Amino acid sequence: MKFIHLADAHLDSPFRGLSFLPSKAFKDIYQASDKSFKRIVDLALKEQVDLVLIAGDTFDSNHPSPRSQLFFAEQIKRLNDAEIQVVMIFGNHDHMRQEDLLVTPSPFFKLLGNGEQVETVTLKAKSGFNYDVTGFSYLNNHILEDKLPEFPAKSANYAFGIMHAQEKTAEKSQNVYAPFDLQELKDLNYDYFALGHIHLRQNLSMNPLINYPGNIQGRHINELGAKGCLLGEIDENTKQTQTEFYETSPIIWQANEITFTKIVDKSELRKKLTDLGSIEQTTYFSLRLKGSQYLTDEEIELVSDSDFWQSLSADLPFNSQVVDVRFESSAELELNNSDRQAFDQAAQEIFTEDEFKKAIQDWAKKDALAVELAENKNFMDEVKNLTRFKLAKKLKGLTDETETD
Known part of the structure; x- marks a missing residue:
């Protein structure tokens, strides 16, 4: 089974402070997140993945423009038409109601954990391999409580967790994005935990596998280097997982x-x-x-x-x-x-x-x-x-x- 893990697309991001650029360059950077997202969809189709996990902040605000909503819906339709399952959560930027999303209903699209309720969905890869995905979506721009205690114990299926969150810090004022303790996250022992929110690509644990993919397009000078998504492949016999980073950002x-x-x-x-x-x-x-x-x-x-x-x-x-x-x-x-x-x-x-x-x-x-x-x-x-x-x-x-x- 193959899957893609992406987060923090921030479609509609304004890229402030670059208005001095020539009009063509300014247009290029305005469209950069769209181009990166489309390249990820292209990759999913090329690799014939079974699952695309979108770990929050797809949009830069909870009132995305019609243009970005329609663009996103078009890309999801490309995946669904190829019978690629998409599981998505909302993050702190795009905290929305499910009914405000313009995606065409499909058995291959699932918004998980609407209304900040932890939810599990059981799905099946084209090969017949069963897997669970558990997570929640934001309804408000802050979640103060640790949501991990609400996650169920792992079943016999391969277990994905998905969460838009950050580790707890000593500074309490910063613990407003579903703060979690890394050891408690490891103790869940899910096979793969797909995180979003931190724009720097990083691996928090190899066993079990816990990853931030970073955002898909750097938006300013503090977001340096290549940006994109993670492509994962699961050995369906051993349930061992390998991931590889794919650069998709045009800038x-x-x-x-x-x-x-x-x-x-x-x-x-x-x-x-x-x-x-x-x-x-x-x-x-x-x-x-x-x-x-x-x-x-x-x-x-x-x-x-x-x-x-x-x-x-x-x-x-x-x-x-x-x-x-x-x-x-x-x-x-x-x-x-x-x-x-x-x-x-x-x-x-x-x-x-x-x-x-x-x-x-x-x-x-x-x-x-x-x-x-x-x-x-x-x-x-x-x-x-x-x-x-x-x-x-x-x-x-x-x-x-x-x-x-």
């Missing part, structure tokens, strides 16, 4: 570090910025410029301009793009001891979560995206880093001006 995100150890002119600067290594498919780059204290203010202004990024991108193959540039400076290391002590003390006082939130209160009132960014640790870290860089560079400049022969 990948890559972070490159570029180090400056001396002052460079604009020609050398451009050459360094376009030396991005081998590019074998459409790639969106984030450039981290280390040693940025060697750049002039004019060069920093140039590199910060998205029009300059587009001029760099014109030389890249496969319509690849530079979409993000970040600066790192060691200038603060060159401050004298008293200045460094003052700098560090100011940083401790200013770079606190409370102070950060106070600073962006007015901005947040004007822009809904700001509220989301304010809760994003990566964004907060980047603001801190850029502030440190600019302040240290300014202090370095003041030091240079006051130096005497």
Whole structure:
């Protein structure tokens, strides 16, 4: 028996922050999740799988657009017409009612665990191999309780579990997505547990087999590398399972570090910025410029301009793009001891979560995206880093001006 495990398609994801891209590139990334999903369906048809497991967050919201609903329904129909069983759950993003889904009813499609009730369905592969699938769907965007105690004991059939959830953490405020204990999940001893929610592909256990496939298309620079699905094959005699990752994302995100150890002119600067290594498919780059204290203010202004990024991108193959540039400076290391002590003390006082939130209160009132960014640790870290860089560079400049022969 063969199966595919995918999660976190996030159809209709807005891909915020890329509106500066040329219209064709922006259209490509808007359609990237659709293309990746279609490639997964193509793979399922090619491999003649028996089962496709969709572990939540198929849509980016619980009110998906008609376009994405119709696209999804069309792809499910392709699978069902080939008599490929699809078992799907809703996640925290697409917490919906079953009746709001536009998929055509079919004996080969099952939305599992409607209304957050743990449900088991028993199905049969084309070979006659019996298997169970147990799981639940979200009806609200948060599930605070651990759902594992509601999962039944494994039967004599091959047992799939499916869940959109994350491991319990010490931070209680984060335990809002059906938090589970990994050892308790292992103790269920299901043959394969298909997880969703975490966008990083990872294996939590080999025996029993517990996997996150990651999302099917990276949506920003913090979701690096190849994305896609897992193709599994079960030995029907031993019930041993092997999985293999298949890349389906049409666009990948890559972070490159570029180090400056001396002052460079604009020609050398451009050459360094376009030396991005081998590019074998459409790639969106984030450039981290280390040693940025060697750049002039004019060069920093140039590199910060998205029009300059587009001029760099014109030389890249496969319509690849530079979409993000970040600066790192060691200038603060060159401050004298008293200045460094003052700098560090100011940083401790200013770079606190409370102070950060106070600073962006007015901005947040004007822009809904700001509220989301304010809760994003990566964004907060980047603001801190850029502030440190600019302040240290300014202090370095003041030091240079006051130096005497």
